[in-house]
Amino acid sequence: MIKHCIIADLHIVIDTDDRELLNALAPRYAPFCHRASDVTEVPVLFALHHTERFEPLANAKVMSDFECQESWCIYSETDTMVQITLQDFHTREDIAQMQCSKDFGEARCWLSRSINVREYCYNNFLMMLFAFASMDKQTLLFHASVVAREGKAYLFLAKSGTGKSTHSTLWLKHVPGCELLNDDNPAVGVRDGKVIVYGTPWSGKTACYRDVRCEVGAFVRINREKTCYLKRLVSVQSFACLLPSCSGVKWDKRLYRAQGDTITMLVSCVPVCEMYCTPYREAAVVCSTSLGAWDGVSEGEGFGVNERSMKPYGVTLPPEPQDQSSANA
Amino acid sequence: MQLKDGFGLRDVCGEKVLVPEGLENIDYSRIINLNETAAYLWENLVGKEFEIEDMVDLLCKEYDVPADVALNDCNALAKKWIEAGLAK
Known part of the structure; x- marks a missing residue:
């Protein structure tokens, strides 16, 4: 069949x-x-x-x-x-x-x-x-957990066991209007000049197999730290940050180059950040607040409680109206 | 001297970056950021057997730089490339 x-x-x-x-x-x-x-x-x-x-x-x-x-x-x-x-x-x-x-x-x-x-x-x-x-089809299978909010998706990257899923769970619990798009292996594609993340049939231990798409707001690498702050990476660091999170065959030079070309496009379109955080509520609050207030933060600068303290710890976000169309095609 | 095989030079948002490719560098997990001059030298030296003097000639041909300054810079760069596992 x-x-x-x-x-x-x-x-x-x-x-x-x-x-x-x-x-x-x-x-x-x-x-x-x-x-x-x-x-x-x-x-x-x-x-x-x-x-x-x-x-x-x-x-x-x-x-x-x-x-x-x-x-x-x-x-x-x-x-x-x-x-x-x-x-x-x-x-x-x-x-x-x-x-x-x-x-x-x-x-x-x-x-x-x-x-x-x-x-x-x-x-x-x-x-x-x-x-x-898909490596030469401007499409990458990422190792990431993805949440969507207000029409933008955020991909959390990290080595297995660092807490990608934990960070997504914190967003779902503490940031209003969030939904889980995929918990382990979303696909990311460049389509008509936009960076789009897609749900797939592969989502790790979480049965989140959703045929949805959403424009990517940022890629965020999660690192464990005692305090919470977000730092935007410059282009070369961004490339180095995304490369190990994409599946592929490194030994096929043609495909590997095509993958590098796609990552270069992502880096030129979407912010890539390092998030240093605890596995607790403030991590989601600082991360979502910093990303939401992104305007005016340039590449290489920090944002959060440790560097350039813009918002206090544990700030409560105002409730936002639910966006029905946030992650649906 | 010779540059190691299996590094692809690419442009990431205007920055020159060496990315390990293929089986030769399967365990090389870093990527290397080159400045414009180093990228120019890399492009012209890759796949060739060369001496420091060849690097100096290339530099002096492209840039307005005295040969003794170029020689110092090329020695320093060659040392860095060897330390980073990019040349032998």
Whole structure:
């Protein structure tokens, strides 16, 4: 059975006859599904065909070998093909494998074991294909948590465990009129000169699979500190800040350069900041207030309680009218 | 001397930046900001075997600078590039 999804304006094709798998994928992907007849005009970014088990590629060179949540992921390639193998974390036994063209446009995979494992593997393959195939389509899969407010979205970046989701949760609780757009892997695209963030079927541990888009207000890297302040970065620091938060294949020079071009566009359009903060209420208040009062703060300057104290700690924001259209297309 | 392979020079909002690319620098996690002069030298030296004198010639050809000043600057820059893992 073939399903068509549109994610960040890009068309992906899911092809499997495994009913149980389709049911398991439905909560994530259903919001993005369209009738085939409605998307014939949209070129296909990639198709992933679920097939019987096939032989691994002969003479594939291992490019990368990394831990991927509950499994091992081995990325290898030949002159014309890419192969991604997922292995059981403990036994290192192959549990699923995908082979695709070097542009990631056509892919096939086999899956094994329980429905949970099959769903995990197929979903991971789709996410990797999306991240890699979209690199030269002015689209980036970010590692970030995103909230939207008054028609602008704010992406919180940080290494895993630093508190991206915690910071989003603080905004949702303490800043009026906020909504969660995605909690782990939003897509960001440059569309008609604007920087737009999109919900995706990938959102970490939070089931926030929303087919919504919103113009990006700022990228904010979260750092743990005892006090709270926000600092805007200059262009080169901004580039260095965003680069490690984008998924992609670093060893494919063409795609990696295309990704760099897109990041350069983001940096020239949208502020990138470092937020130093606690995991408590004042973090959301200082961050949202500083970003909201952005006018007049130039690149490289600080803003917040530590530097240029503009607003006192724990300032209470006036209630704002709810903006119904804030994050919807 | 030789500049290391696998660094792409790009323009980020008017600033010149070296970004590691490809397998050669997979573990090189920094990006390097070059000023205009250093970027000019990098563009003209990348992929070549060169000596400090070649750097001085390039500088004197493009900028109005006495050779002894250029030599000092080039020595300092070459040292920095080696320290930063950009040249060998």
